[in-house]
Amino acid sequence: MADVQELRRSPLVNRTQEMEQASGSAVSIREVRFTTQVGLRAEPGTPGYVALATHLGGLPERVGDVVGDVDTTAVLWLSPDEFLAVNEPDSGLAETLTDVLGDHSGQVLELSANRAFIEISGPASELVLRKSCPLDLHPRTWKVNQAYATEIAQTPVILWKVNEFTWRIAPRTSFADHVVSWLLDAMLEFSHREV
Amino acid sequence: MMLIDCPYCGPRNETEFGYGGEAHVAYPEDPYALSDAKWAEFLFYRDNPKGDFAERWVHNGGCRKWFNAVRDTITYQFKATYPAGSPRPNVSGGSQ
Numbered sequence A: 001m002a003d004v005q006e007l008r009r010s011p012l013v014n015r016t017q018e019m020e021q022a023s024g025s026a027v028s029i030r031e032v033r034f035t036t037q038v039g040l041r042a043e044p045g046t047p048g049y050v051a052l053a054t055h056l057g058g059l060p061e062r063v064g065d066v067v068g069d070v071d072t073t074a075v076l077w078l079s080p081d082e083f084l085a086v087n088e089p090d091s092g093l094a095e096t097l098t099d100v101l102g103d104h105s106g107q108v109l110e111l112s113a114n115r116a117f118i119e120i121s122g123p124a125s126e127l128v129l130r131k132s133c134p135l136d137l138h139p140r141t142w143k144v145n146q147a148y149a150t151e152i153a154q155t156p157v158i159l160w161k162v163n164e165f166t167w168r169i170a171p172r173t174s175f176a177d178h179v180v181s182w183l184l185d186a187m188l189e190f191s192h193r194e195v
Numbered sequence B: 001m002m003l004i005d006c007p008y009c010g011p012r013n014e015t016e017f018g019y020g021g022e023a024h025v026a027y028p029e030d031p032y033a034l035s036d037a038k039w040a041e042f043l044f045y046r047d048n049p050k051g052d053f054a055e056r057w058v059h060n061g062g063c064r065k066w067f068n069a070v071r072d073t074i075t076y077q078f079k080a081t082y083p084a085g086s087p088r089p090n091v092s093g094g095s096q
């Protein structure tokens, strides 16, 4: 029997080479493949919320907040009672959190195939994103490890600043191709050496 | 571009929001007791004031939550936004 892991294709696999070629010292782009994504629904203050929060080391309490970080497990705020947990491929996070929630009211949903994760990094990455994002990306407003639902390339995305010069952009998979095309175009001016 | 102050996300561009008509229209306690005329009134009849109007809005481009707003229909000024289920706040200050 074929190994399913061998057969799966990430949404942006066809753009790998293009992304490599477009990457440089000012800004680079790559796909972060097969991240585990788990949707959580729980009303603050309820037993289910408390159980999930206790296991995850808290849940983000306000817009922009992220609990955890990119190297371990991160939980992003989506709304007062909705969160997105993200970590490495095949972590089994959904199963773990389903057990944690148990019979309490709330929801744990395996959503790993829902969004593609595109990472752009480098000193010019903020300038690239600024061409399209309506939110204020300046470091005085947008701190490291904050994430917001917003738009890039007229497409709804979750935008997450994972460190000073690195951003992860998560559009729904069917829009990922379009977002990459847009980003490659926006990156073009930074690929040339300064004169 | 107008900014709308989502109760959960803060000020965001108006393009991220959807409109849901008049707020605080309570579902009939006993729908079966209503005449057709009363049912039609519940479904379709809405106030259309000149001035402050309590409305339902949804933040599609952010938290995807429904909330309520008091908006001046003459100036388009949003005088207050508040979570769905909360009572309509008193807003003072007339339209300019």
Ligand SMILES: [Zn+2]
Binding pocket: B006, B007, B008, B009, B010, B059, B062, B063, B064, B065
């Ligand atoms: Zn919102």
